[in-house]
Amino acid sequence: MVVLGAVMSILDVTVVSVAIPKFMETFDATYARVAWTMTGYTLALATVIPLSGWAADRFGTKRLYMLALFLFTVGSGLCATADSINQLIGYRVLQGLGGGMLMPLGMTIMTRAAGPQRIGRLMAVLGIPMLLGPICGPILGGWLIDVATWHWIFLINLPIGLIALIYAQFALPKDHTEPSESFDFIGMLMLSPGLALFLFGVSSLPEEKTISANKVWIPMLVGALLVIGFIVYSFKPKHPLLDLRLFKNRRLTVAAVSLFVFVIAFMGAGLLFPSYFLQVRGESTLDAGLLMAPQGLGAMLTMPIAGMLADKIPVGRTVPFAMALIAVGFFSFTQVEPDTSFLMLEGSLFVMGLGMGGTMMPLMTSALKTLTHQEVARGSTLVNILQQIGGSVGGAVMSVVLTSKTGDAPTVPGTTNPVTGQPLSITDLAVASHQDPRVAQMPGGPELIDRGLHFLADSFASTYWVGFVLVLATFIPIAFLPRKKEVSHLADDQTEGAAPPVMMH
Template sequence: MSTTAQTGRSGGKERIDPHLRRLAVVVVLGAIMTVLDSTIVNVAISSLGKDFGSSLSTIQWVVTGYTLALSMAIPLTGWSVQRFGARTMWLVSLGLFITGSLLCGMAWSVTSLIAFRVLQGLGGGMLMPIGQTMLVRQAGPDRMGRVMSIVSVPAMLAPVLGPLLGGLIVDHLSWRWMFYVNVPFCAVALAAALRMLPRDTERSADARLDVLGMLLLSPGLAALVYGLSEAGNGASLTGARFLTSVIAGAVLVVAFIAHAARKGDGALIDVRRLRTRAFTTATGAFFLYSSAVFGLMILIPLFARIVRGESALDSGWLLAPMGVGAMITLPLSGRLADRFGGRWIAAIGAVVALAGTAMLTSLDPGTGRALIMTAMFVVGLGHGMIAPSLMAMSYQGLPRAVVPAATTGANVLIRIGSSFGTAVMAVVLQIAIRDEIPGASGNLKDAAEHQTAQTPALLTSAFTETFWWAAAILLVALVPILAIPRKKTAALAE
């Protein structure tokens, strides 16, 4: 199959030709379930613990193991695509994910389930960046915004649909169907990939794996994500687990950056080639933005469950309008970014998301669901504008050969940013609870079990204070957004 774009013209911009459209369908089909699996299992933790007779701290590794495997797999994407080809690695990664999903559904113990979740994560971790690499290479600079709108679909649906789908399965079926449901869906994606993906032509048998870089970056990233996740789950910032993980992770990542700067082209990620203003400002903005938005998506269900006493499924529905809002603005923002550049589209999106977040700072215990859902809808409108614009802008001026490294680097930063945001919001909320409720430990479960007439109002005050922090991070994200180069420069040159 030819990779030459069959192009038309629309307002001076290339149209999305049939080949690129088919490629996009394959990528979305393959990536959507892997991204959903990051959130779908969260609502089943108590059911899993009951079935296996395991403690919460043990069963939590069903989620943590998958997240850490995702994090460790992402850095290998650039090298594997260069060495074996994007199509080959897409098929291998999707095969690993399907195998892991089937084995998870058949798990006979908590240990086997955790092991199979790690296998799932290793496959799932590379699918999104590999798919993004294939689309970016095919799209070229004139169609980048629209292509990034397509890439954003799985990431936007996961936080919204994951808890809802997980809640429906847990309520009406065995938890094993959370994993079995992946198999037929991904089998269709695998068949589509075999039929539609072009054979690999861009690969190099001479590509050597940067073993030292892998030993520094993959464990470093996993340690950082683990430490931040522990903080998000309520671990003390002065505790040994948090401090050891974050410090060790930071040291390993810094050591990798120093190593990669010296090694240059042979590094796992050639950081020297990514020192462009467009890449650093766009990915820096995305890091901050991901921190704020992922923090919000943790806070809203917590508020619904702890303050309002709602079920997991009902609290998950509060996030659904965010996906609806994003789906409305996604197609338009991609077209506008291609026509006019993405800087102002992203800036407007950040302001819209900030407006939705500001609505949440006025909550009280009696606030109706309509206001919360409206606020999340507004956040979603902004989300659909900012995410594809920033992703498209990060590739400005980068040569085609650097696309795998850029994609890997961007996905690494987004993964850390989402974990960082969850941790920051959880810590800020704990501190706010201690300030609002004298003698409270800051633990949400403890606060919920020792209710007084004033507790809902005091807890709401703690939540609204935390929402202000999310708004502040969004405001700070505007700084690197406005620093993105105004004029689009040539990208993806051979």
């Protein structure tokens, strides 16, 4: 049941990616504007995650989990009714407020339930939606758009959310809340707005194309100052909103930093893999999603093995090998051309999937394994917010690099973009040729299309080089991962007065 909630949350981060062209057409909006349907969702996630640790302790995981499911489901229904792009963005924010709590709460419920000897295998189970979401999302979104309408990428959440709510009511035992800790209002007023402003500025980079734009640097600066202020302040109250004292645990710190760098590198560039198939190769939304399947298959093979090994072998001995597989597979995408062999690309995605399955969950296992029962909720919140920030920063960085590269493409005289009113570039013409064969019949059409496809492929290759360098940078914090057997403190759950375990489903 917990995995079901996580699947819905993560799928909706990626399922919208293939619907962006449809939103542009339906709402007559630019790409930069439509991209906020994804950005608004992730901003809401980052804003609400810091509150989940305290709220779980105060109100109980069952009540809060069901509230998150309810908000997510209602938000999904409202998204399907949107009549304008601004409405859709607003409803996506509401959806993200619920979705942001599902993953950290799910991790808390399952970590407390697993016991000290099974946390590695537990993380492998919880990792299924985290690793397969980026693969299944584009496939599901492409299929629904092809056979129905874009509304169904949101409507499909309604029956799933209803079933999950009913099941949670009966499957999860009643909450046994203890006297609540005082709520850190000062911390909330600094951290949540600070994160939202900083990520808003970062996410505005692809649209503004320069960090000197007021829409970029002002929210980034104000957000950074608020976050820095929170960091300084958070060591003063007894119960801070985000417990940075947990970083005194060296193993948690090393694992969290490794995970943060990994997410920036891999998730940021990973969002661009379907875009290459859509824009350069001219594949349909469904086929582009299906072409990502080998990555999921590779992850499915190694994830259970990595989960079992994480309970027996220090992650410092296994994760470097998994990261090496990711680096090898990633390198192939730095060489992409308009006609690169699909066999090579699919093989590279499979190898990267093998590495993914052996990297993310062992890192999370290492981060949470040395925490006590009382620290689990705060620890999972800390890990999740670092992961969310890393994904947002990585996605923005990769988008900025790709946008700046494609923005240098020469324009075609005598053509006009119907949305922006600006002359079409050779890359715009190349992408348009996939949907409209008449483009090739215009004077000089075949030559312009060929130039555009090569320019676009080179832009993707340059962007993947940035991602590849970041992947290599991940080896630095990974080198400090523990190479000796870790001692789990979750056995403290069994002490007198500890909260009863939650049944796993």
